[in-house]
Amino acid sequence: MSKKNPKLEIDIDYVAKLANLDLSGEEKKVFGKQLPQILGYINQIKQVKTPSTGLPFSVATAQSVMREDKIGKSLSQKEALSNAPSTKNGQFATKGIFENEDI
Amino acid sequence: MSHITSLTLAETLSALSNKEFSKKELNNAYLKRIDQVDPLLNSYLYVNRASHKIPAAIKDLIAVKNMQMTCGSKILEGYIAPYNAAVIEKLAAKDVSFIGKANMDEFAMGSSGENSAYGPTKNPWNIAKVPGGSSSGSAAAVAADLCTFALGTDTGGSIRQPASLCGVVGLKPSYGRVSRYGAQAMGSSLDQIGPITKTVNDSRLVLEWISGGDLFDSNATKEAFKPKVHLQDLNGIKVGVPKEYFSEGLDKKVEGVIKNAIMNFEELGAKIIDIDLPHTQYGIAIYYVIMFSEVSSNLARFDGIRFGKSRSEFGLEPKRRIMLGTYTLSSGYFDDYFVKASHARSKIKEDFAMAFQKCDVIVGPVSPTVAWAIGEKADDPLTMYLSDVYTVPASLAGIPGLSVPCGFVDGLPVGLQILGKYMHEEKILNVAEVYEKSTNWHKMKPDL
Numbered sequence A: 001m002s003k004k005n006p007k008l009e010i011d012i013d014y015v016a017k018l019a020n021l022d023l024s025g026e027e028k029k030v031f032g033k034q035l036p037q038i039l040g041y042i043n044q045i046k047q048v049k050t051p052s053t054g055l056p057f058s059v060a061t062a063q064s065v066m067r068e069d070k071i072g073k074s075l076s077q078k079e080a081l082s083n084a085p086s087t088k089n090g091q092f093a094t095k096g097i098f099e100n101e102d103i
Numbered sequence B: 001m002s003h004i005t006s007l008t009l010a011e012t013l014s015a016l017s018n019k020e021f022s023k024k025e026l027n028n029a030y031l032k033r034i035d036q037v038d039p040l041l042n043s044y045l046y047v048n049r050a051s052h053k054i055p056a057a058i059k060d061l062i063a064v065k066n067m068q069m070t071c072g073s074k075i076l077e078g079y080i081a082p083y084n085a086a087v088i089e090k091l092a093a094k095d096v097s098f099i100g101k102a103n104m105d106e107f108a109m110g111s112s113g114e115n116s117a118y119g120p121t122k123n124p125w126n127i128a129k130v131p132g133g134s135s136s137g138s139a140a141a142v143a144a145d146l147c148t149f150a151l152g153t154d155t156g157g158s159i160r161q162p163a164s165l166c167g168v169v170g171l172k173p174s175y176g177r178v179s180r181y182g183a184q185a186m187g188s189s190l191d192q193i194g195p196i197t198k199t200v201n202d203s204r205l206v207l208e209w210i211s212g213g214d215l216f217d218s219n220a221t222k223e224a225f226k227p228k229v230h231l232q233d234l235n236g237i238k239v240g241v242p243k244e245y246f247s248e249g250l251d252k253k254v255e256g257v258i259k260n261a262i263m264n265f266e267e268l269g270a271k272i273i274d275i276d277l278p279h280t281q282y283g284i285a286i287y288y289v290i291m292f293s294e295v296s297s298n299l300a301r302f303d304g305i306r307f308g309k310s311r312s313e314f315g316l317e318p319k320r321r322i323m324l325g326t327y328t329l330s331s332g333y334f335d336d337y338f339v340k341a342s343h344a345r346s347k348i349k350e351d352f353a354m355a356f357q358k359c360d361v362i363v364g365p366v367s368p369t370v371a372w373a374i375g376e377k378a379d380d381p382l383t384m385y386l387s388d389v390y391t392v393p394a395s396l397a398g399i400p401g402l403s404v405p406c407g408f409v410d411g412l413p414v415g416l417q418i419l420g421k422y423m424h425e426e427k428i429l430n431v432a433e434v435y436e437k438s439t440n441w442h443k444m445k446p447d448l
Helices: A012-018 A025-047 A077-081 B002-006 B009-017 B023-041 B086-092 B136-143 B160-166 B200-210 B252-267 B280-301 B316-329 B335-355 B381-386 B392-397 B425-437
Strands: B044-047 B054-059 B096-102 B149-154 B169-172 B192-197 B238-242 B271-275 B361-365 B401-409 B412-420
Touching (some): A012 A025, A012 B316, A025 B280, B009 B023, B009 B054, B023 B044, B023 B054, B023 B096, B023 B136, B086 B096, B096 B136, B136 B160, B136 B192, B160 B412, B200 B425, B238 B252, B252 B271, B252 B361, B252 B401, B252 B412, B252 B425, B280 B335, B280 B392, B316 B335, B401 B425, B412 B425
Parallel strands (some): B238 B271, B238 B361
Antiparallel strands (some): B044 B096, B401 B412
């Protein structure tokens, strides 16, 4: 890590925005204190001697698993929509992507 | 017939085939005991009064069609699973039904059960203590005889640690032994579904039922677990004892119990070999970087559009891990954290590969302490994370691990961890069973 003191560098507002989390003032306060402590602890991974090149570890043993190209069972449209907070015309209803657009 | 609920799964199957009682009597006995005991323990989030086959408890992050699945979170309050997880289909074919969905730390994040949005589960041995986590309700329900067996999930110890703290048998199979289809993902390179049972033999039986692949989890092996041999003693078995698992932080009384168990292994014919797992001290740091990162990615699917409520309904622990994982994956930090941890992970795997050249199984503690008081670590996430020190290395390496009861400290159970080579569940089950049969720990029941 090139930065001098990385454990103090977490920008709670910026990371919350990236994480799509709307944190309360209290949560920001708690995380502002706890997250640098936790990052301070996990920074010890830097002490592990590892090769700087090559593929990192993958736990998956199977690669490029293919199945026969035939239709199997899947959820019906009704089942897929059964837990949606809002639907319209048999589809998920979402907020508009562009401003001033109604759903 | 109150004794029905104290039977093991194997004994229950035998009693049913001998027509000693009916499946209806079996379920009624368990439902009656749940009504009597569970208000004290809070091990179930939902009780299925229509259960009419072999009654099992299912951790509430495994999908059972037309039943609630909350993952212990408010964000999924009211969610009804529209399909069955692969393990549920496999169990249904073995005449198993689901007596309840078990309480758990929210999204399997926790080591105490206190992170459930629906209140903590209590330890059946002492209701002022935590049962461990995150499969808190599953372990408590087995220990309190509220089901014939339970399913849990283990990402960094979430089957083995609550099994240890509740005095029951918990098996984390090898990564890829059991299909994860239908289990809410936490750390996709770590997660495994496994049994929590009253005996080692029951664990073997349930693994046989739930193992094997399907069309939906491409990392699951196609071959089901088929046990072939049972051991009578431990003659010729080489048991590795890593000195790193007996370092600072391990409670002295727990250490005494574990060392006694290792002496029992020797008496049973095993050869005890000192081994080194030199990267153990980095296990927690490596594990948490990888898990936080995978959590932030997996929980991004909760957008409140297709299912579930708004992301503000996540509890504090999921939010904490999403924040940390978003940070460790973010531009400028990805190489220093996620990539570095992935490389370091291969060092943990190499440690085990070297060790298994000298021994057949590795034994040590599951948890550095017995169950602690509810509330004791609740406001200190880092201390809570450190309690996973002996369970996360096996998760990082993808190897199987089992907790078997091996004694008590101050009236609370201690579990012995037995680790094996990748896909060698049969070896650790056999070794654990020989040990279990030489003791009476698994026959002890909490006074409820």
